[in-house]
Amino acid sequence: MPQIATALKPIYNKKAFAPPAVSKRPFCSIELFAGAGGLALGIEKAGFDTLALIELDKDAAATLRANRPEWNVIHDDIANISKLDLPKVFGLAAGGLDLLSGGAPCQSFSYAGKRLGLEDTRGTLFYHFAVFLRKLKPKVFLFENVRGLLTHNGGRTYQTILDIFEGSGYVIQKRVLNAWDYGVAQKRERLITIGVREDLAGEIKIGFPLPYDYKPVLRDVLKDVPASDGAEYSEYKRDIFKLVPPGGYWRDIPADIAKAYMKSCWDMGGGRTGILRRMSLDEPSLAVLTSPSQKQTERCHPLEPRPFNIRENARIQCFPDGWSFCGSVGSQYKQVGNAVPVNLAFEIAREIYKGLEGAQCQS
Numbered sequence: 001m002p003q004i005a006t007a008l009k010p011i012y013n014k015k016a017f018a019p020p021a022v023s024k025r026p027f028c029s030i031e032l033f034a035g036a037g038g039l040a041l042g043i044e045k046a047g048f049d050t051l052a053l054i055e056l057d058k059d060a061a062a063t064l065r066a067n068r069p070e071w072n073v074i075h076d077d078i079a080n081i082s083k084l085d086l087p088k089v090f091g092l093a094a095g096g097l098d099l100l101s102g103g104a105p106c107q108s109f110s111y112a113g114k115r116l117g118l119e120d121t122r123g124t125l126f127y128h129f130a131v132f133l134r135k136l137k138p139k140v141f142l143f144e145n146v147r148g149l150l151t152h153n154g155g156r157t158y159q160t161i162l163d164i165f166e167g168s169g170y171v172i173q174k175r176v177l178n179a180w181d182y183g184v185a186q187k188r189e190r191l192i193t194i195g196v197r198e199d200l201a202g203e204i205k206i207g208f209p210l211p212y213d214y215k216p217v218l219r220d221v222l223k224d225v226p227a228s229d230g231a232e233y234s235e236y237k238r239d240i241f242k243l244v245p246p247g248g249y250w251r252d253i254p255a256d257i258a259k260a261y262m263k264s265c266w267d268m269g270g271g272r273t274g275i276l277r278r279m280s281l282d283e284p285s286l287a288v289l290t291s292p293s294q295k296q297t298e299r300c301h302p303l304e305p306r307p308f309n310i311r312e313n314a315r316i317q318c319f320p321d322g323w324s325f326c327g328s329v330g331s332q333y334k335q336v337g338n339a340v341p342v343n344l345a346f347e348i349a350r351e352i353y354k355g356l357e358g359a360q361c362q363s
Helices: 038-045 058-067 125-136 152-167 235-241 255-267 310-316 329-338 342-362
Strands: 028-032 049-054 099-102 140-146 170-178 189-197
Touching (some): 038 099, 038 342, 058 329, 099 125, 125 152, 152 170, 152 189
Parallel strands (some): 028 099
Antiparallel strands (some): 170 189
């Protein structure tokens, strides 16, 4: 049976994220590849009752339990869970699940023919998402991934995924959404794929969220950030970043210093605008990274010569200040960087909720 992660003391900050003691929510969800909970938080905030979350990484699973001990967090390999009688495991009638969500990392498939079936994707994480879909037959699914999935293996990977979704009995719609359009101070694009079960396609109508009128910048979210652990640059790197103005990069410092720092990158083509990149308070962050310092994709703090710390990254990702992260500093950076921005997740989930609610009102 699935291993349940150890429950830790919950920490709450914003009341909007504190679930009721007894759930009276009309729609339920199960999430796969849950990570540190960015997607799950948005779905919860939209009004869904979270039945279960599956996550392999022990630190991410501990993070989920630390903040939501009432959630059923299954800390196990999804390959073990997908073999089970899923309706029985989760206490669901056939087709009783409202929403299945998650985003499996994209992996290449073996292309033996023009149209692959589910069995041809064995050995990939997507296979297990598709197995859950076929066994649980949820009314709606939400599959999120990086924009790069559109062109992965010349577009064949995503087309295979769409073929399998459609072959599983779902009507599909897809769109690339930028988190910056939805109250997130970050340029972060995600490929959003939503499926409605064929027998319900005439009843459940789901749209994509409309962009906000105002797009936030770092100045809006980096106020009064709680104290936090975080990485530091070496003294050599700090001294160089002191020369880079907010909003600038390697071209904005003396050429001899930039050349010595960049070494072989100096002779590379392209703008290399990520090298020695320092953010400005008057712009959104670039996509939050899983590591605090990567030479060709730097995200230096606007006011201090250092990377963003964990709580600053969490703010940029729209996590509430009371959402604690477990594990080493490196693990916490990874969890935050891998997450779906909470507010983007909320806006998508709210559209799904409205679609389900509309269908319920018609019946």
